[in-house]
Amino acid sequence: MGLGNAGLPLAAVIADHGIQVVGVDIDRRRCDLINSGKNPIPQEVGLDELISRYGGKGLVATTEYRDAVSCNVFIVIVPLFIDKNHNPDFRTLESAFRSLGSVLKRGDLVVLETTVPPGTTEGLALRWIEESSELKLGQFYLAHSPERIMTGCSISRLREFPKVIGGVDERSGIVAYDVYRRFIPNLRLVSSARVAEMIKVMEGCYRDVNIALANELFKISNELGIDFHEAREHANHEYCHIHMPSTGVGGHCIPVYPWFLINEMVRRERAEDAVMLRTARELNDGMIRYWMDRIMDGCMRIDKPLVDIRICIHGITYRPGVRELHHSRNLALAKLLKSRGLKVGAYDETLSKEEVLKTGLEWMDPEDADVVFNSFELSLTIRHPRDAPA
Ligand SMILES: NC(=O)c1ccc[n+]([C@@H]2O[C@H](COP(=O)([O-])OP(=O)(O)OC[C@H]3O[C@@H](n4cnc5c(N)ncnc54)[C@H](O)[C@@H]3O)[C@@H](O)[C@H]2O)c1
Ligand SMILES: CC(=O)N[C@@H]1[C@@H](OP(=O)(O)OP(=O)(O)OC[C@H]2O[C@@H](n3ccc(=O)[nH]c3=O)[C@H](O)[C@@H]2O)O[C@H](CO)[C@@H](O)[C@@H]1O
Structure with a gap:
């Protein structure tokens, strides 16, 4: 069925x-x-x-x-x-x-x-x-x-x-x-059956919490001027697996399953026993605000009025290589920037121009943008910054 x-x-x-x-x-x-x-x-x-x-x-x-x-x-x-x-x-x-x-x-x-x-x-x-x-x-x-x-x-x-x-x-x-x-x-x-159900939900919670941890460690590393990826590579071993940072957790599964347990604990008036799951959800969903601030910082380095700067979000599906936009945080990031009145477009190797337009965003070739945020690599390219070496 x-x-x-x-x-x-x-x-x-x-x-x-x-x-x-x-x-x-x-x-x-x-x-x-x-x-x-x-x-x-x-x-x-x-x-x-x-x-x-x-x-x-x-x-x-x-x-x-x-x-x-x-x-x-x-x-x-x-x-x-x-x-x-x-x-x-x-x-x-x-x-x-x-x-x-x-x-x-x-x-x-x-x-x-x-x-x-x-x-x-x-x-x-x-x-x-x-x-x-x-x-x-x-x-x-x-x-x-x-x-x-x-x-x-x-x-x-x-x-x-x-x-x-x-x-x-x-x-x-x-x-x-x-x-x-x-x-x-x-x-x-x-x-x-109850144990079988819990196994799948637990797996989703594990990933959500661990991705939230990676996102938090990434933000702290950046603040401290430490290369997160170098640190992660050497921190990981048999007993430690730091996940990858991102714009948040998308898709049909992982952003949904923790809520099964959070809401059940709320119904039982035991919300305090699901606090880590809720924090992870909020932290991951909040990553788009972190990236919006980083992109705005990048825009400040360009000698143009903010509203004229062309920003391209390169990669809008919820994960690389999958033509799916469900709960995509990359798409949510692009829409958040657009809601702030900025000139935002999107580009994605897995989507046609028409498919991008259907999301309500402008299609933008990364080559024609002043600022390109690659949402899978988490890299920010600023074209012609005013502080560039001559
Ligand atoms: N896709 C995944 O990667 C994945 C991974 C793990 C678990 N799941 C689980 O599988 C579930 C289904 O996911 P999916 O990706 O296959 O969804 P989907 O939307 O691709 O497919 C669901 C299918 O069910 C059909 N359908 C709807 N109501 C029906 C009914 N009353 N009788 C018969 N068919 C009906 C739809 O027409 C559709 O073809 C998810 O809710 C999730 O719990 C999916
Ligand atoms: C690895 C795996 O078997 N997963 C499956 C998962 O499949 P999925 O399609 O949802 O894909 P994921 O790879 O899990 O990614 C989800 C989101 O998390 C982001 N992410 C990922 C890793 C990381 O280190 N840092 C991140 O930020 C990523 O970009 C994306 O947005 O759900 C299915 C349905 O239940 C399950 O069968 C199953 O668990």
Whole structure:
């Protein structure tokens, strides 16, 4: 259920293990493409080959849940959106679970792969299935196995990276483990669905907090006149891994997952027990103000009125090489500068001029700019500064 960036590679890998797959997705165009052997995610290495081999054959895509009625295993990987207060909007998940409940039979297994707040599978998912299927847990099995892919290398991740699975009860865990073992080579059974959910959320929190630490150490190093990268290189060893500084943390995943825990602790009136997670979130999101100040400092070195200086943000996707703008802090930085009345444009190797214009920013060739901020290298180029040596 869900043939998106995460669901389609998984479906293709399962088909590649000789298992017949029915993929349900509400997007008819996507289903048609897949059934004609065309890969809707060409940037996913190795997927072209699998879709051309199995699309419409070992992997049949459909918009109708009833076409999956003969299946015994149902894997749900539809998105979980977050509202402006960082609370999950469960409507898509609920709709998918209620639809699959209507085709579920005794003995079937359901596995949720979407990253969710710990407790969701045994709570909401179980309730939605029981209400829509009229079956009770025990007559079907339910587990959680978080998707741990990384856009661009999902196929190799599914084949190599450790994957975890946990049931809402012991039997569900064992049944799910036995099924997943057939197509996931590096699989570990954990004690519950709740633990499996926490593993994925924890991973996101770890990265967010560590990136915040790197960002803070970077700012302090700059203030002290120390080369951060040289210090980092020698600080890192088996027990120390300082991450890379940035304009902040973007994408669908890492900026979202800490909020699952922060908000839960607020609900429990224990906000003080999630203070590091909140600080990391705020620090990372606040990095665009730090970079705005650095860019403004650069502008001050040019002999032109501030409003006439052409500033180019080189790299606006959320991470290098990925054509995705979701929660991109690089894009947010460009928009922040623009909101201050500055002449800001953007350039990105992975985006066409039209795609840049769609973001609401001017397209600007870095060669035509007075100030270029490379947001992936964190380098600032100032053309013709007044303090340049003659
Ligand atoms: N993409 C990643 O890198 C990644 C990595 C790890 C985890 N995940 C998890 O996977 C989830 C899904 O992410 P994605 O990147 O695949 O999203 P996506 O937007 O690429 O794809 C979601 C798909 O679900 C379909 N869909 C929506 N509602 C549906 C319904 N009721 N029934 C059937 N299909 C439906 C959409 O049409 C779409 O094709 C995320 O919320 C996240 O928890 C994603
Ligand atoms: C490494 C990995 O397996 N990650 C995955 C991640 O994928 P992702 O696409 O979100 O990419 P990341 O590389 O994690 O980057 C996120 C943001 O952090 C910035 N960043 C990164 C490293 C650093 O040292 N300093 C930084 O500042 C970077 O620029 C970008 O904006 O989420 C998926 C969904 O859950 C997971 O499968 C999985 O954890």
